[in-house]
Amino acid sequence: MKKSIFLGTLAAAALTAGTAVAQDTLEEVRDRGELNCGVSTGVNGFSAPDANGVWQGFDVAFCRAVAAVVLDDPMAVNFVPTTGQTRFTALTSGEVDLLSRNTTWTFSRDVDLSLTFVGVNYYDGQGFMVDRALGVTSATELDGATVCIQTGTTTELNLADFFRVNNMSYEPVPIETNAEAQQQYLAGACDVYTTDASGLAATRASFENPDDHAILSEIISKEPLGPAVRQGDDHWADLNRWVLNALIAAEELGVTSANLAELAEGTDNPEINRLLGTEGDLGEMLGLDSEWAQRALAVGGNYGEIFANNIGEQTPIGLARGLNAQWTQGGLIYAPPVR
Amino acid sequence: MAMDSGAPRESFRLSMLLYDTRYRSYTIQIFALMLLMLGAAWLIDNTIQNLAALGKDFSFRFLWSTAGFDISQRPIEYDSQMSHGRAAIVGLLNTIILAIMACALATVLGVLAGVLRLSNNWMVARLMTVYVEVFRNIPTLLWILVFGAIMTEAMPPPSAFRGDTPAASMLLFDSVALTNRGVYVPEPLFTRSLGSIDLGGVRPSLDAIAFVLVVALSIWANIRLIRHATAVQNATGVRPKTWWKSLLILFGPAIALLLALGFHLGYPELRGFNFGGGIHLRNSLIAMWLGLGIYTGAFIAEIVRAGILAISRGQTEAAFALGLQPGKTMRLVILPQALRVIIPPLISQYLNITKNTSLGLAVGYMDLRSTLGGITINQTGRELEGMMLMMLIYLAVSLTISGAMNIYNSRIKLKER
Structure with a gap:
């Protein structure tokens, strides 16, 4: 009998605990x-x-x-x-x-x-970073490019819209964190890294040769x-x-x-x-x-x-x-x- | 006069529920069931209350709204204007493609390594031991990341193939390009294509369907031929020569069909930033395929080795005594018996591979976990619905695999009559 009392109390306690939703x-x-x-x-x-x-x-x-x-x-x-x-x-x-x-x-x-x-x-606004050696000066020249994006962000949606509106194709490389994106971009696994322009500047600042990389002038979205x-x-x-x-x-x-x-x-x-x-x-x-x-x-x-x-x-x-x-x-x- | 009812009747008392062994087990079971139901009710109630507190409802309507994101690897037609549901199907197909590829690789590697580990050749046996122990004892996620890193860091970028004196060149008569964005291989093309049919959003190619049909028919015909040869052998004791007929039946119709359709290969070539044409096997797919396949192959090797060792030495000796050669002994006596031991644990390895495909997120492979369980959940905020749907789908896929393998198992297992 002791056991069942114990279990019953446990169940009751669990029930009451579940209903209390902290608000403040x-x-x-x-x-x-x-x-x-x-x-x-x-x-x-x-x-x-x-x-x-x-x-x-x-x-x-x-x-x-x-x-x-x-x-x-x-x-x-x-x-x-x-x-x-x-x-x-x-x-x-x-x-x-x-x-x-x-x-x-x-x-x-x-x-x-x-x-x-x-x-x-x-x-902020979404921008693109490319290696200067590619010779790209405008985001409209990026047809067919491989683009690194962080998944689960608004940039992912903006990117799809931008390439669609400009009738260009691209190859998305979905990436989880900024650090991974940086590594993939520097390894050349993607031509372009896109995220908020502030994030691009922050990422570029940590590169060994920041001057080798250009942030294109186009800002394709509003990112407050x-x-x-x-x-x-x-x-x-x-x-x-x-x-x-x-x-x-x-x-x-x-x-x-x-x-x-x-x-x-x-x-x-x-x-x-x-x-x-x-x-x-x-x-x-x-x-x-x-x-x-x-x-x-x-x-x-x-x-x-x-x-x-x-x-x-x-x-x-x-x-x-x-x-x-x-x-x-x-x-x-x-x-x-x-x- | 008094009615004698035999043994004195004991009236039912409440305490008997606990102290009488006839009732005690029922009491405990009913009590456990009530606790379980209470627990479930609490979970559901808690979920409903918290969802209400957050102002969220429970609905799957998000599956029909516009997805807005792109997917790199698309087995069926998809663009960002299609629905989240469609994106989930693309992800599911990617999961299945990867699972099939990894299961095939793991089985081939596993059987080879398992058999070779029993080899009398010291070098070969030790090499296989090293393979099994190294891959089996390091987490699969690390192997996936290692193969991903090898693909991105060690392979040349597409730009290295450009220019008059390129730093990198394509392999196999300029047909395969290994780049840090994946491997480009030639694709089959048909000059007199049959086109494709529209099956409500899916457009399978008629050429592929025709090819599969012809190959299936050829295999069926070949099986009939071999059965006939066996019947003749049983009747007369002489087996008719079938190898050239088999070759003709297996390859003749397929080659004829390919010639009729005007088959040729489309080679990958540099276009703009990347290679165009050919089939693009992305880094994420290759990293996942190698990581899962080679890792699970090590487990399958051990299963195969255990299966072979489970067959007693006497079977081999008996087969030798009947005059069977070692190859035939393995094929006709040992392996059929070993399969009984091998198949059940092999099923769990296939299930493991299928579930481990959800690690695809680590290298950006757009499987079900990355599309429905990742981007869709994140963009729509439907964590509960998305996760439940995803779990249901994985459950369904796993049960299907396990059901199919169980049917195969019951066909090859020892028939006891």
């Missing part, structure tokens, strides 16, 4: 003391571990900013490398709290895959890249959205990691005061303290600083701001008013 991501992250952040398997400048095994990059910086806001410790992040195929499952299944992995914001991902994109942190969270937890989505907006607004308002401490004393500009928490109660509305944005900015500085230090023109990746300049500088980067 913020609480969960705080209880865990660590933020699970989905990143790529390694794209230099965006998310890759450095020589000491510490993750660095543009996408990583956002994870660290969120961790600083929520947990007051930018290093309390558990980075989960995801491939193009595993990233959405990792997010929807709860394996990661936040996906910061050069992921394109599209209708079907937002609506059908049940993701919530919290904004755009990099306006941004962090995404699970649909259904609006509070968590709001928090992430406003961490991103705070980084962007800080650049517009001239708040940098250098003058942060000084400006946090209070300034004449009410917008800066509201952002840094010396005025108003915006932090409370988010369920945080008033100094949340200061912590986010203290990690890697504002959006402009993060950009410049990880992928900017002074780095080996060497990306110009272009579309990713502030709206005041002719770009598309624009944060809603902090009010």
Whole structure:
């Protein structure tokens, strides 16, 4: 009889455990003391571990900013490398709290895959990289070429559309990760490597002879890249959205990691005061303290600083701001008013 | 007066369910069944609740929506505007093609290595031991990656074949090109082709169908001829010479058909970035084929060796005593008996190959796992439906193989009357 009681209790416990679906991501992250952040398997400048095994990059910086806001410790992040195929499952299944992995914001991902994109942190477009020795100067000369693509990405679909519209044929070589694609491309197993132009620049920067490879001028798609969270937890989505907006607004308002401490004393500009928490109660509305944005900015500085230090023109990746300049500088980067 | 009913009747008590051995096993079984059903109900309920929480429904409609992606290896017509379902069928066909190729290679290698491992020649036997032990003890995924890396890193790019003094040249009278994008071999072409028929989306070539039919008929006729020869031998004791008739029957009609259709080979040649013409065996296919075939061949070698060793030495000696030569002893006495031992484990090796084709993703082979289980799931977000469908398909394919092999097994197994 003891055995059956035990088994019965077990079954009942299993039943009740199954019905409890955790919803509040913020609480969960705080209880865990660590933020699970989905990143790529390694794209230099965006998310890759450095020589000491510490993750660095543009996408990583956002994870660290969120961790600083929520947990007051930018290093309390558990980075989960995801491939193009595993990233959405990792997010929807709860394996990661936040996906910061050069992921394109599209209708079907937002609506059908049940993701919530919290904004755009990099306006990108799909490009092509070829060996200069091929003598190709335009993507319309690529008829019959062998093209390396990462599977499970929007680039795969754009590529099919581009070649179809231009009435050209191609031979796709599907590849799982950026590192594999790099190896196949350098071995000459494909003529062309196609992915987001930023990814191409990052990949090329890691080549032995980057100048032997040209990124063609054609950009064949719009790829707004941004962090995404699970649909259904609006509070968590709001928090992430406003961490991103705070980084962007800080650049517009001239708040940098250098003058942060000084400006946090209070300034004449009410917008800066509201952002840094010396005025108003915006932090409370988010369920945080008033100094949340200061912590986010203290990690890697504002959006402009993060950009410049990880992928900017002074780095080996060497990306110009272009579309990713502030709206005041002719770009598309624009944060809603902090009010 | 009292009615005597014999033994005193024991009334049923609830505790007897547990303490009476007549009922105990039923109690335990019913309880286990209830637990199992509870577990299943919990899983299903949990799935439904979580899907609802994510705002997802359960539907297979995605199979009819536009796929949008391209597939490199297409056994049937396919382009990116066709449906996800069609892409899954292309993937399934690629899986089956690879499975058949790998099973054939593994069987040939396995039988050879298994027999040779028993050879009296020390060198040959040890070489086969090395083959078996090296391949059997390293994971198949690594072998697939090794063959993939050999194909991409060691072979010349198509551009090396270009120019007046090319760095690389084609093999076998300029008919086969080994490149780092795969192997190009000549393709059969017909000047007076019969065309193809449309079977609702699939367009098989009539030439191929005619060829297969003629070959099948020839083989059937040859079997009749051999049976006739055996009957004559049984009646008269003299076996009529059949070899030239067999050759004529087997090859005559096929060659006549090829000549009538105007058969010639289409050779691969450089066109633009790549070779054009010919049949393109992609690196991914070759890496998977060699990796799975050679790896599983090592297992089959051991199965074959075990099968031969299972036949007692007395059988060989008895055959020798009857005056049979060693070749005939192996073919007529040992192998038919060894097959009884070999076939059942061979079935599981074929099933292993078929399931291991799902490793194709590692080298970008577009099998069922890469199309339906990879890109389609990723683009549509239908993980549950896609995975269930994929599991069902693999289950169906495996059961078909195992059913067919079981029929073969029951035909060759020892008939006990």
